Amino acid sequence: MSSVPRVRVLAFARIAELLGARETSLEVRADARVRDVWAMLVARSPALAAIMPSTRAARNGRIVDFGEPLNDGDEIAFLPPVGGG
Amino acid sequence: MLSIVRERIDPRALEAQVRSDTCGGLVTFLGIVRDRADDGRPVRGLQYESYDEMALAEFEKIAGEARERFGDVRLAAVHRVGELQIGDVAVAVCVAGAHRGEAFAACRYAIDELKRRLPIWKKELYADGGGDWKPNA
Numbered sequence: 460m461s462s463v464p465r466v467r468v469l470a471f472a473r474i475a476e477l478l479g480a481r482e483t484s485l486e487v488r489a490d491a492r493v494r495d496v497w498a499m500l501v502a503r504s505p506a507l508a509a510i511m512p513s514t515r516a517a518r519n520g521r522i523v524d525f526g527e528p529l530n531d532g533d534e535i536a537f538l539p540p541v542g543g544g
Numbered sequence: 545m546l547s548i549v550r551e552r553i554d555p556r557a558l559e560a561q562v563r564s565d566t567c568g569g570l571v572t573f574l575g576i577v578r579d580r581a582d583d584g585r586p587v588r589g590l591q592y593e594s595y596d597e598m599a600l601a602e603f604e605k606i607a608g609e610a611r612e613r614f615g616d617v618r619l620a621a622v623h624r625v626g627e628l629q630i631g632d633v634a635v636a637v638c639v640a641g642a643h644r645g646e647a648f649a650a651c652r653y654a655i656d657e658l659k660r661r662l663p664i665w666k667k668e669l670y671a672d673g674g675g676d677w678k679p680n681a
Contacts, residue, residue, distance in 0.1 A: 469595065471593060471595060471663070471665055472593060472665035472667070472677045473665075473677045517595075517598060517663075520597055520598045520601060536595055536598070536663075538595065538663050539665065539677065539679070540679035540680075541659075541660070541661070541662060541663055541664060541665060541679060541680060542664065542665050542666035542677065542678050542679045542680050543592070543594070543599075543623060543635070543658060543659055543662045543663075543664025543665070543666065543680070544575050544623075544634065544635045544655060544658055544659035544662075544664070544680065
């Protein structure tokens with residue numbers, strides 16, 4: 460049997476502040492999707508729920524839908540609206 | 545190519561990266577930390593953070609688009625992260641081209657797209673305390 464899939468989760472800016480962490484590692488179900496990772500973060504920091512409409516997700520550096528499936532070892536990032544420059 | 549740095553930006557060094565004997569025009573844009581927010585509220589500085597790997601890849605796409613649109617231009621950019629003070633250079637974009645027209649146009653395109661697309665975030669640090677993350681309009 461393979462081990463439980465784990466993903467590395469990156470949070471930035473306001474999301475990191477609300478979560479209280481910039482990086483975390485989570486065990487997910489084999490059929491988990493990006494939205495399940497987000498839900499785990501919201502369970503930890505309920506204030507995140509309000510900013511979901513403006514949050515984008517990236518899987519291994521590529522913007523994806525919250526319905527995107529996950530693989531063991533993925534890097535999942537949650538990005539608030541950008542403000543560079 | 546984009547660099548993300550924590551130290552002071554040296555625009556002259558960036559210009560040296562894009563200079564070439566085939567380029568007769570070189571345009572440098574500097575984004576500088578100013579002393580107030582768009583609504584006039586005094587700020588004491590800005591705090592930036594970046595998703596580095598994704599920002600570097602996205603800038604390469606922007607540079608490729610600029611070459612498609614404006615021809616054989618050479619681009620380089622630096623974005624600083626961490627806590628910056630008023631007057632610090634937060635971002636520099638340099639573009640060299642055969643003539644000024646394509647250099648101006650490509651520099652404008654690159655900074656506009658950089659602000660719109662790169663995963664970089666800015667927090668305004670207010671003079672009277674506190675701060676707020678500010679998305680680009």
